[in-house]
Amino acid sequence: MRILAQLQTLDEALMAWERYLAEIPFDTFAQDKDIQYMVYHAMLLSIQASIDLATGIAVMKTPRRPGTYRETFHILGKFGVIPEGLAGEMSKLAGFRNILVHEYTDLDVTRVYSILTNDLKTMASFRTLVKEFVKENRLG
Numbered sequence: 001m002r003i004l005a006q007l008q009t010l011d012e013a014l015m016a017w018e019r020y021l022a023e024i025p026f027d028t029f030a031q032d033k034d035i036q037y038m039v040y041h042a043m044l045l046s047i048q049a050s051i052d053l054a055t056g057i058a059v060m061k062t063p064r065r066p067g068t069y070r071e072t073f074h075i076l077g078k079f080g081v082i083p084e085g086l087a088g089e090m091s092k093l094a095g096f097r098n099i100l101v102h103e104y105t106d107l108d109v110t111r112v113y114s115i116l117t118n119d120l121k122t123m124a125s126f127r128t129l130v131k132e133f134v135k136e137n138r139l140g
Contacts, residue, residue: 003056003139006049010127013046017120029116030109039116040100040107046123047097050090053130057081060137069094082129089122 020039029035054072058064062079066072070091077087096115099107133139 003053003134006052006056007127007130007134010046010049010053010123010130013042013049014120014123014127016042017046017116017123021116021120026110026113029113036107036109036112039112040104043112043116044097044100047093047100050123050126050130051094051097054090054126057130057133069097081133082126086122086125086129089119090126093119093122 017039020035020042024035024039029039051069051072054076055066055069058066058072058075058081061081062075064075064079066075073082073087073090073094076082077084082090093115
């Protein structure tokens with residue numbers, strides 16, 4: 001099933017995110033383009049997998065269809081699929097995904113490292129809820 005493949009991608013990308021956070025100090029990240037590209041890719045994959053999972057869940061469980069990636073999480077929050085606070089945080093990460101994809105020539109490494117440092121818990125919380133959703137709905 002596609003949802004299981006997306007969840008596996010999210011798991012793998014978040015494991016990389018955790019490893020990078022533990023192993024790469026800011027100064028190394030700020031100075032090494034190869035490391036930056038590696039981190040950007042893990043962040044992009046984890047956020048995109050979350051967006052894809054959220055979109056699939058929204059289509060299954062709500063009458064609304066999201067118009068934007070950011071809106072997808074707000075819909076899940078509004079319909080009680082995920083807590084509204086988490087929906088807001090995930091929506092911000094969807095916005096960051098757009099920056100990674102469309103404004104890649106002007107990324108602020110301090111901001112990226114801050115997201116790497118501060119938003120792993122948000123991503124992990126979303127992953128946990130998706131795993132519960134898959135189990136409860138017998139999708140796996």
